[in-house]
Amino acid sequence: MKRITGMLLVVLALAGVMWADNALSINGAGATFPYPIYSKWFDEYHKKNANLQINYQSIGSGGGIKQLTEGTVDFGASDAIMNEDQLKAFQDKHGFGILHFPTVLGAVVPTYNIPDVSAELNFTQDALAGIFLGKITKWNDPAIADANKGVNLPANDIVVVHRAEASGTSYIWTDYLSKISEEWKSKVGKGAAVNWPVGLGGKGSEGVAGLIKQTPNSFGYVELIYAIQNKMPYGRVKNSSGAFIKADLASVTAAASGAAKNMPDDFRVSITDAPGTTAYPVSSFTWLLVPAKFSDATKRDAIKGFVKWMLADGQNYTEALSYARLPKEVVAKELTALNKIQ
């Protein structure tokens, strides 16, 4: 009896090895922000397609672009679009281009800790840029107070907090500040890491959140998902139509819809400060980066199949994880763009 069990185990193990050989595995790397939804997607898709295994390492957007260019992964993922230099580097090395596919939307929200102020604050463009440039230093500065009539703001110094390490969140925030403030654009610019004019650096979202929770009169920014999950107060931001908008899944998708009309064919678009009366202005897509050409046809078809599923059924998983879903116009456009993969 024991011998038979042993033999069965051996056979099973062998079968397992052979089965594993048949399974196709695809490797990706990049952004950390969409990691929760990506791992959910890859898991669900694997359940439906048992012979396809997609592995994803959330090493950061810059790392994902680097690995994709090196050719060590099959696809990348990034919270920021690849710039011309990065696209050219890939083109020069491989002889074909990279396609951007928006997957979900995220938003960055201003969060604060002012003792004895529990009201939701309104922030104008001038207030946000002024605080981060170090020009507005007190909470009762008219630039803040005028948008918050009836709130008793203290005359205390604002303690600005930003991300210490390079991150997609900082990219979205600085991209927004660059659009609304000429001074920010020329002095600081946009990037995953910049030369911050003022403020303390917190390590990771949890570092920023920790500093803000602990420090009276502090002000910083975190991802919408992080603020919701950790029940942090966050303010409304004035959009390009002049309305103060609170970030939620609907207002983030609205920002994407507003931008969809002028969506370029390569999807490389920033939707911060998007048009639309209900659009939340500090929103962004996050992208999958897929090579335009695959030498392995099975791999190509597998990736195309996954993107197609992600654009349809996959979108239904977004809201449970607090990501905003793609607007229909963008989905339709992406399905057409999928045919560009050879």
Add this chain to the structure above:
Amino acid sequence: MATTTTTVPSAGPVAGSRSFLSRLREGDEIARLITFLFAASVVLVTLLLVFELWQGSVLPRHKFGFNFFRTSVWDPIFEQFGALPFIYGTLVTAAVSLLIAVPLGIGAAIFLAELAPAKLSDTLEFFIDLLAAVPSVIYGLLGVFIVVPLMREYIQPGLKHSLGFLPLFQGPAYGVGFLTAGIVLAIMVIPYIISVSREVLLSVPRDQREAALSLGATRWESTWKVVVPFARTGIFGSIFLALARALGETMAVTMVIGNTPAISASLFSPGYSIAAVIANEFTEATGDLYLQSLIELGLVLFLLTFILNGLARLLILATSQRGSEMSNV
């Protein structure tokens, strides 16, 4: 340990009298060769490290030259890179940590080695070794949740009130900054100082103590004037081990230092250290100049450690000569 310089009788002359073949057969030659290779690998790795860091930082060395050490702007967007605030932050936090950890650590080691009952000493030693094995991110969390609020609410206002006339203790109390990073580092390196110093003190020969006592010295006099000077080199060794750890510590420092590349006389100000900025920015460093500037920072940290270690050797050499002169008198 460096103090026990008992020379092992060299096997050289004896071995030389036998033929190479018989030595080979008996394994002596093979053992010598293998252990030599092991020892050589340490040197090889060090050289390789310097070579790689040097190779990897060509662009910023050409573009900025010596200005890399002199300027304080760190701007990844406009590609201006200066290391000065990071060097400053690394040195200041390490200095603060040693100022706190050295007296505490050596004091504790003296108590454990000389004054405490053996049982208590061994029990405490177990806990100290445990502390030395705690991962640094745990110390970072301890810093964020306990030390930072404590600093902001009590220690910094207190220091400002009593010693606020010194430029060291001025400015707003954020809780994070050089002083907090120094204190967290001190907590981290104290176990090293205690553990190594205790071992060194325990290895001081009994004769030394007995001789001092028989000359009429009190217990404290024999400890402070005979045992500690005898163990001096080893105690210095423990301090430099602590210094090395303080210079290179990354995670715990970045969690409490404030991560702002700025130079300020006040210990309350937020700063930045070399190891912290490399860890924070390396993964997302796009662009060759940016990446290579971070690698050059690594080279700077290596040089810093190298120079401080060299100075430490000189210090030990100088004091041990003076020490032997003293004992000759």
